[in-house]
Amino acid sequence: MAGQLGVLNALDVAKTQWYHFTAIVIAGMGFFTDAYDLFCISLVTKLLGRIYYTKEGAPKPGTLPPNVAAAVNGVALCGTLAGQLFFGWLGDKLGRKKVYGITLVLMVVSSLASGLSFGEHPTGVIATLCFFRFWLGFGIGGDYPLSATIMSEYANKKTRGAFIAAVFAMQGFGILAGGIVALIVSSAFDHSFKAPTYAENAAASAVPEADYVWRIIVMFGAIPAALTYYWRMKMPETARYTALVAKNAKQAAADMSKVLQVDLEAEEEKVERLAAEPNNSFGLFTKEFARRHGLHLLGTTSTWFLLDIAFYSQNLFQKDIFSAIGWIPPAATMNAIHEVYRIARAQTLIAFCSTVPGYWFTVFLIDYIGRFAIQLMGFFFMTVFMFALAIPYNHWTEKENRIGFVVIYSLTFFFANFGPNATTFVVPAEIFPARLRSTCHGISAAAGKAGAIVGAFGFLYAAQSKDKTKTDAGYPPGIGVKNSLILLGVVNFFGILFTLLVPESKGKSLEELTGENDDEAKEMGVQYETSNRTVPE
Numbered sequence: 001m002a003g004q005l006g007v008l009n010a011l012d013v014a015k016t017q018w019y020h021f022t023a024i025v026i027a028g029m030g031f032f033t034d035a036y037d038l039f040c041i042s043l044v045t046k047l048l049g050r051i052y053y054t055k056e057g058a059p060k061p062g063t064l065p066p067n068v069a070a071a072v073n074g075v076a077l078c079g080t081l082a083g084q085l086f087f088g089w090l091g092d093k094l095g096r097k098k099v100y101g102i103t104l105v106l107m108v109v110s111s112l113a114s115g116l117s118f119g120e121h122p123t124g125v126i127a128t129l130c131f132f133r134f135w136l137g138f139g140i141g142g143d144y145p146l147s148a149t150i151m152s153e154y155a156n157k158k159t160r161g162a163f164i165a166a167v168f169a170m171q172g173f174g175i176l177a178g179g180i181v182a183l184i185v186s187s188a189f190d191h192s193f194k195a196p197t198y199a200e201n202a203a204a205s206a207v208p209e210a211d212y213v214w215r216i217i218v219m220f221g222a223i224p225a226a227l228t229y230y231w232r233m234k235m236p237e238t239a240r241y242t243a244l245v246a247k248n249a250k251q252a253a254a255d256m257s258k259v260l261q262v263d264l265e266a267e268e269e270k271v272e273r274l275a276a277e278p279n280n281s282f283g284l285f286t287k288e289f290a291r292r293h294g295l296h297l298l299g300t301t302s303t304w305f306l307l308d309i310a311f312y313s314q315n316l317f318q319k320d321i322f323s324a325i326g327w328i329p330p331a332a333t334m335n336a337i338h339e340v341y342r343i344a345r346a347q348t349l350i351a352f353c354s355t356v357p358g359y360w361f362t363v364f365l366i367d368y369i370g371r372f373a374i375q376l377m378g379f380f381f382m383t384v385f386m387f388a389l390a391i392p393y394n395h396w397t398e399k400e401n402r403i404g405f406v407v408i409y410s411l412t413f414f415f416a417n418f419g420p421n422a423t424t425f426v427v428p429a430e431i432f433p434a435r436l437r438s439t440c441h442g443i444s445a446a447a448g449k450a451g452a453i454v455g456a457f458g459f460l461y462a463a464q465s466k467d468k469t470k471t472d473a474g475y476p477p478g479i480g481v482k483n484s485l486i487l488l489g490v491v492n493f494f495g496i497l498f499t500l501l502v503p504e505s506k507g508k509s510l511e512e513l514t515g516e517n518d519d520e521a522k523e524m525g526v527q528y529e530t531s532n533r534t535v536p537e
Contacts, residue, residue, distance in 0.1 A: 005249075005271065007239050007256050007264050012157045012509045019259050023154050024163060026231045027147040028170035033107055033225040034140045035174030036181075038076055040221065041133070043182045043344050044214040045072055050336035051210050052122035068126055074456045075130045076137035077312070081449035083141020088442015090142075092435055095246065096150050097237045103146065104229050106139030108222045115219030141449070145441040148429035152437075153238035154259075157509045161366035164426045169359035172417065176356055178217075179348030185216050186341040210336045240510065243271055244434040284436055292515075296431055297440060299501030303375065304424040304448035306495040310382065310488045311416050313455035314409075354410035358417025370506040371423045372499070378419010379495040385412045386492055390485035420495060424448065430505040433514045 049064040064072065083103070090099050110132050117128040147167055155163040189209045236255035243252040253266040282288035366374060385408050389396065396405035424444070432440040505513055 079137025087142030091438030103142035
């Protein structure tokens with residue numbers, strides 16, 4: 001295009017180089033930590049119940065009360081939602097790099113503090129844990145818009161989708177690492193003593209060593225985040241922020257000359273001219289934004305919201321579903337640490353066989369078949385498999401059919417990650433203007449976390465038996481696991497419908513998508529009509 005800045009064009013057409021992979025690792029380790037910290041709590045919630053709620057008078061000795069379980073599972077998600085909105089906005093105001101280190105420090109400190117939760121009574125320990133996990137989530141929330149925006153602004157247009165998806169795919173390794181760490185730690189402690197089973201002595205089954213297990217698992221998340229802090233601080237600010245938002249053409253050219261190892265001209269006059277263009281000045285709460293990007297923001301927020309209802313319900317409550325079908329033995333047959341081992345083994349198997357491969361299928365294929373096709377396909381198969389589990393649910397609870405249940409359940413994870421869980425992260429980092437990119441990604445991601453909160457709190461209660469006598473103590477009757485799975489299938493179906501609002505961004509430069517270069521964009525139809533979508537060949 002006539003108005004394309006040389007420094008941005010150089011990034012768009014650059015061949016895949018070492019700095020691309022460096023950026024993926026630096027940004028991706030944040031997501032590794034994010035996933036580890038968010039999902040490791042599901043491995044230790046039952047252990048917390050066995051340690052702190054075994055005394056007489058508890059609704060059900062050895063089980064977290066409903067309000068405590070909801071708080072422990074959901075408080076980090078609430079923090080994440082707040083962090084996505086705040087740091088997304090701050091990333092557009094102060095720059096991506098300036099904010100990037102703050103989020104990492106917050107994650108490291110909060111991870112360590114969560115494992116050091118203190119108190120003389122169980123209420124004190126859980127309250128402290130929830131406090132620090134809120135701030136852990138707050139730091140994690142900032143990583144979403146910043147990592148996605150940085151990677152999209154560093155990438156070339158040919159493989160941009162794969163690079164952003166690769167950053168997000170580190171989430172899969174984080175989930176897998178959570179299971180492996182829990183396996184190693186619980187196995188080490190489990191074989192170091194002979195504890196009675198829960199049925200023999202509920203209090204003694206949670207021996208003193210169990211208190212170390214959950215703390216080690218939670219604190220381990222600080223290590224990968226701390227290791228990448230230095231490299232995050234070494235990264236230069238993205239050229240798109242420096243040139244298009246900060247209006248500093250000289251600095252953008254200098255930074256990218258070092259990164260690309262070529263000589264780039266500082267086009268100060270062109271930057272000033274682009275800054276004066278009307279299509280480069282409208283704000284988020286304007287009619288012009290609503291006209292150009294309103295439907296697309298609705299599409300990215302709604303699909304992420306719907307996806308996370310299902311995705312977080314499945315991830316946080318795998319242990320409950322596996323217990324319901326009998327894949328994990330009843331707690332009464334195990335001591336506390338062995339229960340952690342069994343839960344971790346099941347979740348690690350799911351992560352290794354379906355979660356991680358799903359992410360990398362997206363990485364390898366997103367720039368070939370496009371974001372739209374992958375997201376539509378993912379929601380479709382998630383709907384199909386969820387109904388396949390729910391409708392004949394009684395069939396799957398029979399012992400000889402449990403393997404079939406686990407296989408189909410694993411396929412829903414595969415198509416979540418080779419589908420909307422990846423694309424809902426990628427697209428908002430591409431289709432909004434540079435000055436609003438981090439903010440809009442933060443809004444989209446926050447909508448997702450609102451869905452995650454609905455999934456975390458809603459599924460906890462909804463999956464309870466309809467028969468009050470069969471619910472976990474302290475929980476009101478729910479609609480049962482079967483009807484909960486049907487509900488998740490309906491949610492996924494609505495995801496298919498709202499995907500139609502999301503444009504295809506494959507193969508286009510970010511400025512071509514947003515019309516930030518010059519008025520020529522208007523004549524070229526860069527206003528995101530659905531008809532602008534590239535249909536896969």
